[in-house]
Amino acid sequence: MRDFSAINRLSFSHGPTPLEAAPRLSNALDCKVYFKRDDCTGLAGGGNKTRKLEYLVADAQEKGADTLVTIGGLQSNHARQSAAIAAKLGLRCELVLEDVPNTPKADYYKNGNLLLDQLLGANIHRLGEGEDAQLYSEALMSKLVEQGAKPYLIPIGGSNVIGALGYVRCAFEIVKQLEQQQLEIDQIILASGSAGTQAGLLAGLIASGSSIKVLGINVSRTAEQQSALVCDLLEQVLEYLEIDKSLAQGVVHTNGDYFGSGYGVPTEQMISAVKRCAALEGVLLDPVYTGKAMAGFMDLVSKKEIAAGSKQLFLHTGGAQGLFAYSEVFSA
Known part of the structure; x- marks a missing residue:
């Protein structure tokens, strides 16, 4: 394995x-539940994308970038954390944000993450529903270059090999904490979206020699689609780390039963899970990722x-800032 500590x-x-x-x-669930509180990473409200951006923006700086460009939904947690890091470093930040169909609209266009981005x-x-964010971002990159800027395009969710390294590091952190607390865990459960968090976590566990199972509760895809996406990125991360990529076989587990009618679209199970978790533990989940993952967890139990x-x-990958954009579904 390559020297992980030497990666910028x-x-x-x-x-x-x-x-x-x-x-x-x-x-309440009749099983031992623990939280890994990556909602507490800190920057502008925290969340899992901060770990990815620590590696991605280091790469951007190595390449001399002065502008960060990234893509997401209008209420993207990734966009918020990208904007926060750009502010921290004095970089320009360009966010290409898509409207998401069938989301509640009373506060969606003016509150939550979008307010924080501003x-x-x-x-x-x-961008409106159906506009191609990838094509738009590529055209924007060309325009920025013509203007003399040095843009760096961060993939959606920060999910490529470089971004996934943030969750390789998180896996090392979890393994160490479990040892320190003398805990044994049967499974890690997380929301699985753009695949970088789950792929990085699995790569880190493999590198640590850990056999802990990881279950991704999907936020937008079937189990077959999501598992293929995670497995492909996991193999790339293992190859980058100089670990046998055949170790990716058989370790990717996802469940596509809980995202409802689409990404970001509320479900009754999600609403119940968010309310229940807040009332029982004082922990705030979000309506797009962790709320649906917790709904799946509760139902599988x-x-x-x-x-x-x-x-x-x-x-807990964060995102509670998005609750304010979905206030109508929680106050109803």
Whole structure:
């Protein structure tokens, strides 16, 4: 394996983030539940994308970039954290943000992450439903170059090999915390979207020699589609780390039963899970990622597909800032 500590990284997160027990939720679900609190990474409200951006923006600086460009939905947590890091470093930030069909609109266009993007000084390019954000961003990159800027395009969700290194590092952190707390975990559960968090986490566990299972609850794709996406990126990360990529076989597990009618579209199970987690643990989930992942977790426990008494670590990837854009579904 290549020397991981030698890979260039900027330091923005408040880490290591806590790994803590959730006793009231554990009692309610009849299994031992722990949270890995990556909602507490710190920068402009925190979240999992900060870990990815520590590596991506280090790469951008190595390449002399003065402008960060990235893509997301109008309420993208990734966009917020990209804008925050750009502000911290004095870089220009261009956010290409797509409207998401069938999302509640009362606060969607003026609150939550979008409000924070504006406060952080990002230039926002709003696209309507159906517009091609990738083509728009490529044209924007060309325009910026013509203007004399040095732009760096960060992929959606920060999910490429470089971004996934943030969750390789997180896996090392989790393994160390489990050893320090003398805990044994049966499974890590997380929301799985652009694949970088799950792929990086799996690569880090493989590199650590850990056999902990990882289950991704998908936020926009079927299990077959998402597993293929995660496996492909996992193989790339292992190859980059100079680890046998055949170790990716058989370790990717995803579930596509809980995203409802689409990305960012509320479900009754998500609303219930967010409210329940807040009331039992004082932990705020989000409506797009962690809320749906927790809904899946709770349902799998109720179906006994997750065994009573098992030890489950829920990776909280942040995003509570998005609750304010979805206020109408929680106050109804």
